[in-house]
Amino acid sequence: MIDDHPLILEGYKTTLAxxxxxxxxxxxxxxxxxxxxxxxxxxxxxxxxxxxxIDRNMPPFxxxxxxxxxxxxxxxxxxxxxxxxxxxxxxxxxxxxxELKNRLQPEGILVKSDLDYRSMQDAFQKIVxxxxxxxxxxxxxxxxxxxxxxxxxxxxxxxxxxxxxxLRTKTLPESLSITLSAINSRKKIIKxxxxxxxxxxxxxxxxxxxxxxx
Amino acid sequence: xxxYLAISVLLLFLYACNKKEHYLQGYDKIDSLITTVKNQNSxxxxxxxxxxxxxxxxxxxxxxxIKRLYMLKLSDQYYNFGLKDDYLRVCKLNLELSLKAKDSxxxxxxxxxxxxxxxxxxFNDTAYIFYNKSLHFLDKNNFEKRGxxxxxxxxxxxxxxxxxxxxxxTIKALEAAKQSGxxxxxxxxxxxxxxxNNDIKNYDLALDYHQQALEQLNKLxxxxxxxILVAQxxxxxxxxxxxxxxxxxxxxxxxxxxxxxxxxxxxILLYAVLIDNLTYYRFKSNxxxxxxxxxxxxxxxxxxxxxxxxIVSNTRKGEYFLSQNDTAKSVSYFLKAxxxxxxxxxxxxxxxxLNFLAEAEPDKRLFYKEKYIQLSDSLMESERAVRNKFTxxxxxxxxxxxxxxxxxxxxxxxxxxxxxxxxxxxxxYIIFRQKAKQKELLLIQEQQKSNEEVYQLMIDQxxxxxxxxxxxxxxxxxxxxxxxxxxxxxxxxxxxxxxTEENAEINEKFLNQVDQIKTxxxxxxxxxxxxxxxxxxxxxxxxxxxxDFIEDQKIISKINYELQIDSEIEWESLSQSLKINFFRxxxxxxxxxxxxxxxxxxxxxxxxxxxxxxxCVKDDGVGFNxxxxxxxxxxxxxxxxxxxxEGFVKxxxxxxxxxxxxxxxxxHYEYQNIDDR
Numbered sequence: 001m002i003d004d005h006p007l008i009l010e011g012y013k014t015t016l017a018x019x020x021x022x023x024x025x026x027x028x029x030x031x032x033x034x035x036x037x038x039x040x041x042x043x044x045x046x047x048x049x050x051x052x053x054i055d056r057n058m059p060p061f062x063x064x065x066x067x068x069x070x071x072x073x074x075x076x077x078x079x080x081x082x083x084x085x086x087x088x089x090x091x092x093x094x095x096x097x098x099e100l101k102n103r104l105q106p107e108g109i110l111v112k113s114d115l116d117y118r119s120m121q122d123a124f125q126k127i128v129x130x131x132x133x134x135x136x137x138x139x140x141x142x143x144x145x146x147x148x149x150x151x152x153x154x155x156x157x158x159x160x161x162x163x164x165x166x167l168r169t170k171t172l173p174e175s176l177s178i179t180l181s182a183i184n185s186r187k188k189i190i191k192x193x194x195x196x197x198x199x200x201x202x203x204x205x206x207x208x209x210x211x212x213x214x
Numbered sequence: 215x216x217x218y219l220a221i222s223v224l225l226l227f228l229y230a231c232n233k234k235e236h237y238l239q240g241y242d243k244i245d246s247l248i249t250t251v252k253n254q255n256s257x258x259x260x261x262x263x264x265x266x267x268x269x270x271x272x273x274x275x276x277x278x279x280i281k282r283l284y285m286l287k288l289s290d291q292y293y294n295f296g297l298k299d300d301y302l303r304v305c306k307l308n309l310e311l312s313l314k315a316k317d318s319x320x321x322x323x324x325x326x327x328x329x330x331x332x333x334x335x336x337f338n339d340t341a342y343i344f345y346n347k348s349l350h351f352l353d354k355n356n357f358e359k360r361g362x363x364x365x366x367x368x369x370x371x372x373x374x375x376x377x378x379x380x381x382x383x384t385i386k387a388l389e390a391a392k393q394s395g396x397x398x399x400x401x402x403x404x405x406x407x408x409x410x411n412n413d414i415k416n417y418d419l420a421l422d423y424h425q426q427a428l429e430q431l432n433k434l435x436x437x438x439x440x441x442i443l444v445a446q447x448x449x450x451x452x453x454x455x456x457x458x459x460x461x462x463x464x465x466x467x468x469x470x471x472x473x474x475x476x477x478x479x480x481x482i483l484l485y486a487v488l489i490d491n492l493t494y495y496r497f498k499s500n501x502x503x504x505x506x507x508x509x510x511x512x513x514x515x516x517x518x519x520x521x522x523x524x525i526v527s528n529t530r531k532g533e534y535f536l537s538q539n540d541t542a543k544s545v546s547y548f549l550k551a552x553x554x555x556x557x558x559x560x561x562x563x564x565x566x567x568l569n570f571l572a573e574a575e576p577d578k579r580l581f582y583k584e585k586y587i588q589l590s591d592s593l594m595e596s597e598r599a600v601r602n603k604f605t606x607x608x609x610x611x612x613x614x615x616x617x618x619x620x621x622x623x624x625x626x627x628x629x630x631x632x633x634x635x636x637x638x639x640x641x642x643y644i645i646f647r648q649k650a651k652q653k654e655l656l657l658i659q660e661q662q663k664s665n666e667e668v669y670q671l672m673i674d675q676x677x678x679x680x681x682x683x684x685x686x687x688x689x690x691x692x693x694x695x696x697x698x699x700x701x702x703x704x705x706x707x708x709x710x711x712x713x714t715e716e717n718a719e720i721n722e723k724f725l726n727q728v729d730q731i732k733t734x735x736x737x738x739x740x741x742x743x744x745x746x747x748x749x750x751x752x753x754x755x756x757x758x759x760x761x762d763f764i765e766d767q768k769i770i771s772k773i774n775y776e777l778q779i780d781s782e783i784e785w786e787s788l789s790q791s792l793k794i795n796f797f798r799x800x801x802x803x804x805x806x807x808x809x810x811x812x813x814x815x816x817x818x819x820x821x822x823x824x825x826x827x828x829x830c831v832k833d834d835g836v837g838f839n840x841x842x843x844x845x846x847x848x849x850x851x852x853x854x855x856x857x858x859x860e861g862f863v864k865x866x867x868x869x870x871x872x873x874x875x876x877x878x879x880x881x882h883y884e885y886q887n888i889d890d891r
Contacts, residue, residue, distance in 0.1 A: 005700045011707025018711070057696050090699055090739070112703050113739060116732065117710035166688065166746060 002030040002069065003055040003088070012053060015120045021128060033061035033072055040075040049083060051107075051127060052076055056089035056100070073104050084127055088112060093164065093214045094141030095157045101134075101142070102154075111137040144212040156190055157213070159183065164205045164214050241280060244268050248287050257295045265291060269304065277311050282320050285311070289327060302331050322352030326363055338370045339603055345370075346611040361390030361399050368406055372413075374600045375562075381410045398437060401430040408450055417454045424451045442481045445471040449488055452495070461499040468492040486514035486523065494530050497537075508534060525551045525563050529570065536574055544574050561593040658858070662791045669794035672759060691745035694738050702738070706731045756785050756793045763801065764818075771808055778819040783827070792879070795855045796820070796829055802848045803831030803875050811835020811873060826861070829877045837867040852877070 003009050009029040017025055028049070030036050036054070039046060054069040054076075066072055073085050086108035087100060097109060107127050110119070114137045123133040134142070145157075152160070158176055167175070172183050187204070191197050194207035208214045247268040254261050268288055275281045285308040292301035305327045312320045329344030345367045352360050364387035371380035384406045391399040404427035411420035427447050434440055448471040455464035471477075471488050478485045490511035497503045508531045515523035532547035548571050555563035565586060572582035709728050713721050757779065764775050785793065800818055807813045813835035821828045849865060852875065856863040861879035 003700075005704050008700055008704030008707065011704045011710070014711035015707055055700075057700075090695060090703070092739075112699070113732075113736060115703065116729075117707070117713075120707075164746075166684075 001027055001053045002033075002036050002058070002072065003053075004031055004058045005055075006031055008055075012120070015117055016124055019121060019124055021125060023128065033058050033066045033069070034063070036069075036072045037061055037064055037066055037075065040072065040079050043079055046076065046080045046083065049080075051084045051086060053086045053088060056087055056091065070100060070104065073106065077104070084108075086110060086123065086127060086133075088115070092137050092141070093161065094144050095161045095213055097138050097141045098145040099154075099157065099161070101138075108133040109135060109138045111135045113137060141212075148211070148213060151193055152190065152213075156186060159186060159190065160204060160208045160213060163201050164208065169201065241275075241284060244271050244284055244288075247271075248284070248291060251291050252294075257297075261295060262297075265295075265297075265300070277315055279315075279317065279320075282308055282311055282315070282317060286320070286323065286327075293327075293330075298331060298334065302328065305331065318351050319353055322348050322350075322356075323359070324348075325351060326359065329363070329366065333366060333370065336373075338374055339607065342367060342370050342604060342607055343611075346607060350611065350615065357390045357394035358396050358399065361387045361394055361396065361403075364390060365399070365403055365406065371604060372406065372410060374604065375597050376601050376604055377410050377414050379601070379604065381407065381414075384410065397430060397433050401427050401434060401443065404430060405447060405450065408447075408454075412450070412454050412457065415457070417458050421451060421454045424454065439480075441474045441476060442484060445474055445477055445481075445484055445488065449484070449491060452491060456491075456495055456498070461495045464495050465492065465499070468495065482514055483518055483520060483523070486511040486518075486520075490523075490527055490530065497530075497534060503534070505531070505534060521554055521558050522560065522563075525554050525560065528554070529563070529567060532570060532574070536570070541574055545571065548574060561589060561596070565589055565593065662858070665794045666790040669790045669797070672794075676758060676762075687745045691742045694745075695742040699735055699738050699742070702731060702735050706735070756797070759797060760800065763797075763804075767804060767808070773808065773813060774815045776815065776817040778817070778821075780820060780822045782822050783820065792859060795859055799829060799852050799855055799875070799877060800831055802852055803833075806846075806848055807831070807833035807835055807873065810838065813872070826878045826880055829879070831875045832872065834872040837869045837871060837873050839867070839869075 001009050001012055003012075006029070009031070013025070013027055013029070016027075019025075026048075028039075030039060052073070054073050056069040058069055060067040066075070069087065069089075073087065076083055077085060085104060085106040087104065087106050088110045089097075089100070090112040091097070092111050092113050097111070100106070101109060108123050110123060110133075114135050119135060123135070126133040155176065155178065159172065162172055162175060163169075169183060169187065170180070173180050176183065190204060191199055194204060194211070196203040196207050199207070205214065247264045251261055251264050251268075265288070268284075272281060272284055272288060285304060289301050289304040289308065292298075292304060305324055309321070309324045309328065311317075312324055325344050325348035329341045329348055332338075332341035332344060345363050348363050349360060352363065354360075364383055368380045368383035368387055371377075371383060384403055388400065388403040388407070391403050404423050408420045408423035408427060411417070411423060424447055428444070428451075431440065431444055431447065434443065437443065448467045452464040452467040452471070455461070455467065468488055468491055472485075472492065477488075490508070493503055493507040493511075508527060512524065512527035512531070515527055528547045528551035532544045532551065535541075535544035535547065548567050552564055552567040552571070555561075555567060568582050568586040568589065572579045572586070575582070706728055709724075709731070713724055715721070760777065760779075764777055767773070768775060804816055804818070807816050811833050813833035816831070816833045818832075819828075819830045821830075852865075853863055856877045856879065859879045861877055863878075864876045865873070866876070867873040
C-alpha cells in the first residue's frame with residue numbers, strides 16, 4: 001500500500017483487515033515514491049505481494065522522473081507482472097481516469113470521492129477473485145468518454161485536461177510533443193466542437209466540464 | 215437645319231466682310247489715288263497733286279500694317295516717276311514707323327528701297343550699308359529679294375573696283391537666284407560675273423558666263439527688255455573677243471546685235487555703245503573707217519550726259535587721229551577725255567589716257583610717265599582704302615549681329631543661371647523641410663514607443679500581481695485537494711473501523727456521521743476546483759487596469775464613479791498606444807474633477823459608433839471657463855494625445871453644472887499578435 005498519508009494507510013489496512021473472505025493481510029505500507037521505487041528494484045520482495053494499492057497523487061520523485069503513482073505503477077508492473085494494481089485517486093475527471101485506465105490497465109480504480117468502507121470491501125473481493133473493479137464515478141466517466149470517443153481523440157483529450165490544470169497553451173508542446181501551431185489548430189477545432197468558437201481557454205474548460213469530460 | 219446653318223454662316227460672312235470694308239474705308243481714297251497715278255504714263259502737276267494728297271491722307275492714319283503697306287505702294291509710285299527725294303522721304307518715314315512697330319519683315323524691304331535710292335545717287339558706301347541692313351531683316355526664305363540685294367551689293371563693289379569681292383557676292387546672289395527661280399535675276403548674275411571676269415582679264419571664263427547668260431535669255435523671251443538684253447550680252451561677248459584679239463568674231467557679234475530693229479528706240483545708249491564698239495573694232499582690224507563714224511555715238515552719249523561713254527568716245531577719236539598722224543587733234547581729244555575722267559574720278563581711264571598722251575607727245579613722255587606713276591600709286595591706295603571700307607562695313611554689320619548674339623547669349627545665361635539658382639533654393643528648402651519632418655516623425659515614433667512601454671510596464675505589473683495571486687490560489691487548492699481531503703478520507707476510513715455490530719441503532723447513526731464527512735469532503739473538493747478554475751488571469755488588462763484605478767479612486771475620495779464600457783469593443787485588437795492614451799485621458803479627467811471641480815459624481819464611458827470610439831469623462835462640479843486662453847497643462851496633454859490618435863476633442867464646461875470632456879477617435883482595428891493564454 002503506497003500513500004503519502006500514513007493515516008489513510010491505517011484506514012485502508014483497518015478496512016481490509018475486516019474482509020469477509022477471511023484472508024489474513026500481510027501488508028507493507030510505503031509513504032513516498034522513492035520508497036516505492038526502491039521496492040520496484042527489489043524483485044524478490046515484490047514477488048511476495050499480489051496486490052498493490054497506489055495513491056495517484058504523491059509528491060514526485062524527480063530523481064528518477066517519477067511524477068506520480070501512475071509512473072510508479074508502471075515500474076512495479078514491469079518488475080512483477082503478476083502484481084495486481086489498484087489505483088486510488090482523489091481526481092474524478094473522466095478524461096484523466098480514462099487515460100489512466102488506458103495506460104495501466106489496472107485491476108482496480110478507486111475514486112476517493114465515492115470511496116467508503118463498503119466499496120473498498122467490494123473492490124478487494126472482486127480483485128482477489130480475479131475480476132476488475134472500477135468505482136461508480138470512474139464507470140460513469142468512462143461512459144461519457146466513450147460517447148465522445150469519436151469526437152475527441154487522445155491528443156484532444158490531453159489538451160483539454162492540461163488546460164483544465166491551468167497550463168498555458170505555450171507550455172503545452174513540452175507535455176504533448178507536438179508543435180504549438182498544431183496545438184492551436186486543434187484548439188480551434190475543439191472550440192468548434194464544444195460550441196464555443198470564440199471562447200478562450202476558460203471557456204473550453206467550462207464547456208468540457210458541462211458535457212462531462214472533466 | 216442645314217439651311218439655317220447655311221444662312222447663319224452667310225450672315226456671318228457678310229458681317230465679317232462689312233467689318234473689313236468698314237475698317238478699310240479710310241483707305242479707299244488712298245487706294246484709288248495710287249491706282250490712278252499708276253495708270254498715268256507721264257509725270258504732270260496732276261500726278262504730283264494726287265501723290266501729295268495720298269501722302270497727307272496716309273499720314274493721318276494710325277501706325278498699323280496696312281498703313282505701312284500703302285506707304286510702300288506710295289513710295290513705289292514716287293520711284294516710278296523719278297521723284298527720288300520724295301521717294302527717300304516716304305521711305306524714311308515708313309522706316310521710322312516700321313521700327314516703332316518692330317515690323318522686321320517690312321524693315322527688310324524698306325532698307326532695300328533706301329539702298330536702291332543711294333545706289334542711284336552713287337553713294338556707294340551708304341547704299342552698301344543699307345543693303346546689309348536689309349539683308350539682316352529680310353526673310354531667310356525670300357530668295358528673290360535677298361538675291362537682288364546681294365547682287366546690288368556686288369554691283370557696288372564692282373563700281374568700286376573690288377572685283378574679287380564683287381565676284382564672291384555675285385556667286386552668292388546666283389545661288390539665291392537659282393533657289394528663287396527668278397530667271398531675270400539669274401541672267402543678271404551671270405551677266406555681272408561675265409563682266410567681272412572680263413575686267414580681271416579672265417576672258418575665257420567671262421565668255422563662258424556670257425554664253426550661259428545668252429542661254430538663260432532663251433527662257434526670257436517674254437521679257438519686255440528681251441532684245442536689249444540679247445544685244446547687251448552680245449556686246450559684252452564682243453568686248454571679250456576684242457580683248458582676245460579676235461576682232462572679226464567681235465565684229466560679227468556686234469553686227470548681230472545691231473540688227474535688232476527697235477534697239478535704237480528702246481535703248482539709245484546701248485545702241486551708241488554698239489555702234490562705237492563696232493567702229494572701233496573695225497578700226498583696230500585695219501578696216502576702212504571714217505571720223506564721222508565715231509561722231510554719232512559721241513553725240514548720243516553727250517546728249518545723255520553719259521560721261522563714261524563720252525570718255526571712251528573721245529579716247530577712241532584721239533586714237534583715230536593718232537593713227538592719221540594728226541597729233542594736235544589727237545592730243546586735244548585725249549586731254550578732253552582726261553579732263554572728264556578726272557572729274558568723275560575714273561582713274562583707270564585717266565591712266566589709260568596718260569599712256570596715250572605719252573605716246574602722242576614723245577617729248578612730254580617723261581612728264582606723263584611721272585604723272586602715271588603718281589596716279590597709279592594713289593589709285594592703288596584708294597582701291598585698298600575702298601576695299602578696306604567695304605570690309606569694315608561688312609565686319610561692322612557682322613559685329614552688330616555678333617554683339618546681338620552675345621547679348622542674347624548673355625541674357626540666356628542670366629535667365630538660365632537665375633532659374634537654376636531658384637531651383638537650387640527650392641530644392642534646399644524642400645530638403646530642409648523633409649529633414650525637419652523626418653525629425654518630427656522620429657520624435658513622434660519615440661513618444662509612441664515610450665507610451666507603449668509605459669503601458670506594457672503597467673500591464674506587466676498587473677500580471678505579476680495576478681500571477682502571484684494565482685500561484686497562491688493554486689497552492690491552497692492543491693493543499694485542500696491533496697492534503698486536507700486525503701486526511702479526511704483517511705480519518706473517515708479509520709472511523710469505519712469503529713463500527714460495531716452490537717448496537718444496530720448506534721451503528722446506523724455512526725455510519726450516518728461518517729457519511730457526513732463524505733459530504734464535507736465533496737464540499738472541500740468543490741472549493742479546490744473553484745480555486746483552480748479561477749486560475750485564468752482576467753484577460754483584458756486594460757479594463758482591469760481601469761477598474762483598479764476607479765477602485766483606488768473610490769477609496770481615496772468620496773466621489774461616486776460610474777464606468778460604462780461598450781462590451782462590443784475588442785480591446786485586444788487595439789494598439790497599446792491607444793489604450794495608454796485612453797487611460798491617461800481618463801486619469802487626467804478624473805484628477806481634474808477631483809482637484810478643482812468639487813464634483814460628487816464622475817461618469818466615464820467608452821462607446822463604439824460606426825466609425826469612432828467615443829470617450830467621455832463627465833462630472834457635475836463647478837466647471838471652469840472653457841473659453842479661457844490659458845489652459846492647464848492637463849487639458850493641453852489631453853488635446854495632444856487625441857490629436858496623436860487623429861481624433862478630436864471637445865471640452866464643454868458650464869458653470870455650476872459640470873464639465874464634459876468628449877474625445878472622438880476614428881478607430882482602425884490594428885491587427886496584433888495576441889498572446890493567447
